[in-house]
Amino acid sequence: MGKPHDASADSFTSFHAADKTTGEPLIRVMALHALAYCERLFYLEEVEELRRADANVYDGRRLHTELEKDEEPYTLELASETLGLKGKLDCLQHRSSGWVVVEHKKGKSQKGAPWPSDRLQVMAYALLLAEHTGQEVKEAVIHYHADNQKVKIPIQPQTAGEEVKAAVARARELKASLERPPVAVPEKLCRTCSLSPVCLPEEERFALAEKPKPQRLFPPDDDRRVVHIVEQGATVGREGEQLVIGRPDGSKKPLPGINILALVLHGNVQVSTQAIHYCAANEIGLHWLSYGGHYIGAFAAGAGKVQRRHRQHQAFADHHLKVRLACRLVAAKVENQLRYVMRTIRSQPGLETEMVIQTGLNQFRDTLKEVNRQETVTADGPDFDATAVIERIRGYEGLSGRAYFEILPFILKTSAEDFLAFSGRNRRPPKDPVNALLSFGYALLYRDCVGALLAVGLEPALGFFHTPRSPAYPLALDLMELFRLLLWDIPLIGSINRRQWQKSDFEITPGQVWLNTEGRRKAIQLYESRKQEKWKHPVLNYSLSYARTIELEARLLEKEWTGQPGLFARLRLR
Ligand code: SF4
Structure with missing residues (x-):
């Protein structure tokens, strides 16, 4: 294992310079890997910039970290205008026959042979390396760790050049297209695809009536959790792969980033720039609510949703x-x-x-x-x-x-004298405890709807039913209508009828009522546990948590104009 003598400094320069000087953007080698797996996967990742780190991806990262412990860690970044490619090689070996590209894969080989997408990937690396060093690269090795197979791949410069060139041309064609390619790969590929929860291939086949009942590839639950920080004066910082909540008394609570879906900051909570960068890099949503529970705004990373927003705009015309x-x-x-x-x-x-x-x-x-x-x-x-x-x-x-x-x-089983008596809906500001509870729960739900729309890449400001009469996003208000009753009214009514609220959970003034810190904690707990409850979707006929249902509906909404329509807003209380 070693490093080409002249490689790191020059290649680093060329990696960035080539991207700036070429007329055509360079294609990532990993993108060619996705293309060979499924054209729709390539489009979702490269054009729509949707990437999901699932368990397989984390396992892959772990494997590379483990390997780096035994080897001198470095990354060789190469780019070529001639090939139209750029990529990062993690491992090389120098043998008497010259440089050998080595690629580690967590999974199994295809019965001792390389998978087509892996083969294309190492061929592209070999061509980049050959151009960079000026020496022919005659061999690549893929080490499949699950079955411990080291598969050798001879590199024929001409054949490899033609295959890679054709793949780059197809990649450019797809990049220029506004149309998402259809679901057109064998079902077994979808089962191990990290983007199946985003692509929803089974639901697409179901809507096309190709299948009587879709197999659920959409995860029934999200292992990651929404973390609410309600303590006033708390801080959020970053230490390595953890977000650290600092309390006003000086104590700290570290939370592994891998377990967090979103942070919701209630009132006076400070977040560091490092923590914001970490959230951006790991698709952790950041949402701010006022002390009184009003939704203030969100931060979502990435500007690569142009195609999806363009299609949404066209659809709503x-x-x-x-x-x-x-x-x-x-x-x-x-x-x-x-x-x-x-x-x-x-x-x-x-x-x-x-x-x-x-x-x-x-x-x-x-x-x-x-x-x-x-x-x-x-x-x-x-x-x-x-x-x-x-x-x-x-x-x-x-x-x-x-x-x-x-x-x-x-x-509601409350009497007229009860502090939880309810005589009608009022808001801005809520004038009684039940209205304060309703408003607070709807603000939590609104946050989840904004988060789901941003995760799907839709423009929340562009709705089809609500008009922009308030600062709230119309599309988030649209989506909320499906869930007000299911996610908040039903558990709230149950909690009121079980007498779970005390007067001390509220701050009550003559003109306004709102939840205090303890009251907010109780409301958040009620809402978040409701989200984790599972139910069976009446049309798709599979079970999933309410939390996942919000995202599913946002994705089915997008399918009304980008795939097979007819599945959005079919959910019903049984
Ligand atoms: S889920 Fe299937 S169709 Fe969708 S991107 Fe993945 S492999 Fe392609």
Whole structure:
């Protein structure tokens, strides 16, 4: 094992300089590896800049770290305008026959042979190295650690050159395209693909009616957790691969970065630049909420969502699509309200005779009839005013919302004298404890919806149902409508009826009520444990946590214009 004499300094310079001087951007060797595996994978990673570090990726990183302990660590970065390539070689060996490219892989070989994508990768490295050293590279070795196979690959400069050139040309063609390639690889490749939770190939096959029931490749749960920091005066710093929470009393709590999905900073919490950089590099969302629970903003890394945002913009210029999505969204929300109230009535005999409840149920049914009718009219009518239709749907949705909150006092087992008495929805600011709880939970849900949309790469400011009348992102408000009842109202009503709240959880003034630190902790715990509960998606027919369902719905929404439509907002309370 060694280093080419003139390699590191020159190659480092050329690696960066070539990228700046060439007309065509250079293709990463690892991107060619993805291309040979699946063109859609290449597109998602290189064009849409979606990369996911799953367990396999972390295992691969660990393997390289382990190997580096036994070897002199260095990275040889090479670039070539002639080849149109750039890449980082982790390991080389010098033998009597010359330099040998060595590549370590965590998995198994293909029965003693290299996988096509691995073969293309080492051929590309060999060509880069040959150009850089001026010496022919005749051999590469791939060490598959799972079955301990060291597979030798002879390098024929001409054949390797032609194969790599063709791959680079195809990569450039795909990079220039606005169209995401279809799902077109054997299913077994998808099962081990790190991007299957993003690509949703099984759901695509299901929507195409190629499969009666999709196999779940979308993880049912996320091992990573959302960390809320509510302690005022706390700090967030970075130490190696950990984020460290500093408490005002001087104590510290280290949290491994690999376990964190997002940090939510409530009120006066400081975060260091190093911690922000770490979050950016590891796709950890950062969200700020005010002390009172208002959502302030988020930080999300990466600017590579251009294609997805462009397609979203084009999609929402299609008024028929916007109306269809609005109808489906309101139908999901109101049908869930209807089902929930019906379920409650069945468990509380006597409620069904209440006039308010009967009126509310009729309102839900009227709204459902209207949105179903509008969806059909839209499909058939050539001249329709989309703005007026959406305005009409909004009106019905508003009436159903009012009916729902008028029914709520009958479902809550609180008396008029109770500090948790509820007589209607109010906000900005909330005037009673139940409204303070509702607002706080919705702010947490809003954060999750913003996080899911950013993770999917959608522009949250561009919605199809809500209008930008407040500082809140319209698309996040749209997505929230699917989850208000499921994720917050149901567990909150349960907790109120179980008498889990005390007056001491709130700060109560004549004009405003909000949760204090203890109250916020309890609300966060209630909300986060609800998110971890699993349920079965009624259409896709597989189980997953509510937390994952938010992201799934955001991805299914995007599929309405980038893949097979028809699966968004189909979730229903059973
Ligand atoms: S999940 Fe399948 S179709 Fe999607 S990128 Fe991966 S291999 Fe390609």
